[in-house]
Amino acid sequence: MKLGLYIFSIIILIISPFLGEISINLNELFDSSTITYKVFWDLRVSRVLLAFFVGGILALSGLVFQIIFKNALITPYTLGIASGTTLFTAVSIVFFPAMILSISSAFGSLVTITILYYISKNINKNTIAVSTNSILLIGIALSYFYSSALMLVFYMSNLEQNYSIVRFTLGSLDTVGFTSPFIIFIMAVIMYITIYTNRSKIKLLLISNDTAFLKGLSVHKLNLLLLIVISICVGVSISFVGPIGFIGLVVPHIIKLIYKKSADQLILPVFFYGGVFLVISDLISRNLNTASSLPIGVVTAFIGAPFFVYLLIKRNKRS
Amino acid sequence: MLEINKYKSDILSDITFSLDDENLIILGQNGAGKSTLAKVLSNLIQNDNVKLFGENLHDLSDKKRAEYINYIPPKLSIFDEYITLREFLELSCIDQVDNKKIDELIDILNLRKLENKYCKAFSSGEKQLLLLASSILHNAKITIFDELTANLDITRLKEVFDIFNSAFLKQKIIITHNLDLAYALKFKILYLKDGKIEFLGKHEEFFCNKNLKKFYNDSILKINEHLVVNL
Numbered sequence: 059m060k061l062g063l064y065i066f067s068i069i070i071l072i073i074s075p076f077l078g079e080i081s082i083n084l085n086e087l088f089d090s091s092t093i094t095y096k097v098f099w100d101l102r103v104s105r106v107l108l109a110f111f112v113g114g115i116l117a118l119s120g121l122v123f124q125i126i127f128k129n130a131l132i133t134p135y136t137l138g139i140a141s142g143t144t145l146f147t148a149v150s151i152v153f154f155p156a157m158i159l160s161i162s163s164a165f166g167s168l169v170t171i172t173i174l175y176y177i178s179k180n181i182n183k184n185t186i187a188v189s190t191n192s193i194l195l196i197g198i199a200l201s202y203f204y205s206s207a208l209m210l211v212f213y214m215s216n217l218e219q220n221y222s223i224v225r226f227t228l229g230s231l232d233t234v235g236f237t238s239p240f241i242i243f244i245m246a247v248i249m250y251i252t253i254y255t256n257r258s259k260i261k262l263l264l265i266s267n268d269t270a271f272l273k274g275l276s277v278h279k280l281n282l283l284l285l286i287v288i289s290i291c292v293g294v295s296i297s298f299v300g301p302i303g304f305i306g307l308v309v310p311h312i313i314k315l316i317y318k319k320s321a322d323q324l325i326l327p328v329f330f331y332g333g334v335f336l337v338i339s340d341l342i343s344r345n346l347n348t349a350s351s352l353p354i355g356v357v358t359a360f361i362g363a364p365f366f367v368y369l370l371i372k373r374n375k376r377s
Numbered sequence: 378m379l380e381i382n383k384y385k386s387d388i389l390s391d392i393t394f395s396l397d398d399e400n401l402i403i404l405g406q407n408g409a410g411k412s413t414l415a416k417v418l419s420n421l422i423q424n425d426n427v428k429l430f431g432e433n434l435h436d437l438s439d440k441k442r443a444e445y446i447n448y449i450p451p452k453l454s455i456f457d458e459y460i461t462l463r464e465f466l467e468l469s470c471i472d473q474v475d476n477k478k479i480d481e482l483i484d485i486l487n488l489r490k491l492e493n494k495y496c497k498a499f500s501s502g503e504k505q506l507l508l509l510a511s512s513i514l515h516n517a518k519i520t521i522f523d524e525l526t527a528n529l530d531i532t533r534l535k536e537v538f539d540i541f542n543s544a545f546l547k548q549k550i551i552i553t554h555n556l557d558l559a560y561a562l563k564f565k566i567l568y569l570k571d572g573k574i575e576f577l578g579k580h581e582e583f584f585c586n587k588n589l590k591k592f593y594n595d596s597i598l599k600i601n602e603h604l605v606v607n608l
Contacts, residue, residue, distance in 0.1 A: 264456055264460060265456065275439060
């Protein structure tokens with residue numbers, strides 16, 4: 059199954075820039091004076107790259123958040139990081155139009171994770187273990203707070219700003235040229251290297267925070283490093299493509315069910331298939347022959363949710 | 378060398394005692410504060426009151442602390458479903474992974490057939506043997522065992538007793554409800570009641586009929602150098 063899936067994914071990645079509303083004439087692919095050339099390279103290839111790296115970042119962020127907070131339901135989305143990022147982006151659209159969106163997004167993401175981490179540390183004073191239920195509850199409370207604040211920003215915005223906020227929250231992988239994919243690629247590299255170089259420490263966290271502490275790991279330092287790096291990378295990703303849900307939850311679980319290995323050995327597969335998952339979702343959203351492409355968040359949830367439930371049922375039947 | 382000085386919390390009141398290099402058994406009813414005391418001694422509950430080998434536990438570097446003290450919980454809890462026994466034992470080594478020692482322990486504890494199985498699926502008894510193996514690999518200067526023998530059958534209990542009684546581990550602090558084990562090990566005894574130290578002293582002093590009556594009412598008696606439970 060692993061090899062088949064791998065080959066299938068590579069094929070998808072290669073053919074996906076060729077599929078879309080405008081058909082690609084293979085002879086004009088390398089002739090820079092043609093429309094085909096522009097559509098293929100500047101719109102399609104850059105879009106596929108953007109989707110791949112964003113998907114990888116989101117999937118990997120889910121995997122690591124679940125390890126840090128010891129809860130299989132936790133992702134940057136369930137913790138309110140996406141809504142925090144959305145709120146800060148909306149605020150900057152309405153009140154600080156000159157500000158670069160990525161900076162306010164990354165800031166929103168960081169603020170949210172800092173609030174969460176310090177509240178949870180205060181709840182569990184003097185102990186190493188984190189109470190995952192309280193974190194999840196705080197995350198939900200924060201999300202509600204952020205959504206209400208977002209309503210307020212909507213209320214105070216004019217029609218044009220209103221429209222840009224709505225478009226942003228729907229999520230979109232539209233991109234022209236290679237600037238956005240390149241920035242996201244850098245983010246992905248930073249995040250991947252941070253996680254990969256710490257994988258032996260992360261493996262201790264896979265047992266429990268107490269055990270990791272007893273084996274001489276500075277649990278708080280490691281958690282903080284991972285949370286900060288991931289929050290910034292997720293924040294920047296969201297600023298480019300909007301809040302795309304579900305990948306961080308579904309992909310790590312699917313990969314675990316397929317590979318049956320401890321999470322520290324799944325860093326590469328989770329990143330890779332996270333990317334592939336978003337590329338496939340995007341492919342579907344672009345090719346449904348609707349008037350314009352569907353919001354990408356809709357598609358990820360539509361494929362992700364049923365497939366996830368199917369895998370869970372299949373697993374429970376076997377055991 | 379372990380010292381705890383005037384530790385107070387909701388559960389424990391004014392705990393002060395010190396140990397040289399002797400082993401210790403901690404006894405007490407459910408809810409007396411035995412596990413809490415163990416967590417305080419290992420700094421899982423952070424505090425400023427414990428000194429190990431003359432150094433304040435709170436100020437030790439993470440690595441040094443791991444070399445000094447280790448706590449083995451009553452239950453193995455593993456977050457990740459796919460950690461195998463072998464991987465778990467590799468993680469238990471705080472310095473370099475000692476594959477020879479791991480293999481040796483797997484054979485001693487009869488765990489070979491579980492080597493590449495996922496820890497989550499083990500029985501409670503198997504998990505406790507795994508914890509024992511992990512403590513030996515960690516090899517801290519002081520190891521605290523919290524109810525390690527609770528789910529073991531008699532033959533396994535004997536194996537664990539032999540390991541406790543051997544030089545496999547350095548200094549041991551053993552929390553248990555199993556008085557037969559406590560009696561046979563002949564370590565120093567600490568008895569906790571409602572968060573207070575009610576007894577700290579030699580094994581022979583604790584296991585006399587006067588003290589047994591005091592701490593366990595009439596439920597246990599010493600007859601011909603054997604403990605007999607009176608149900």
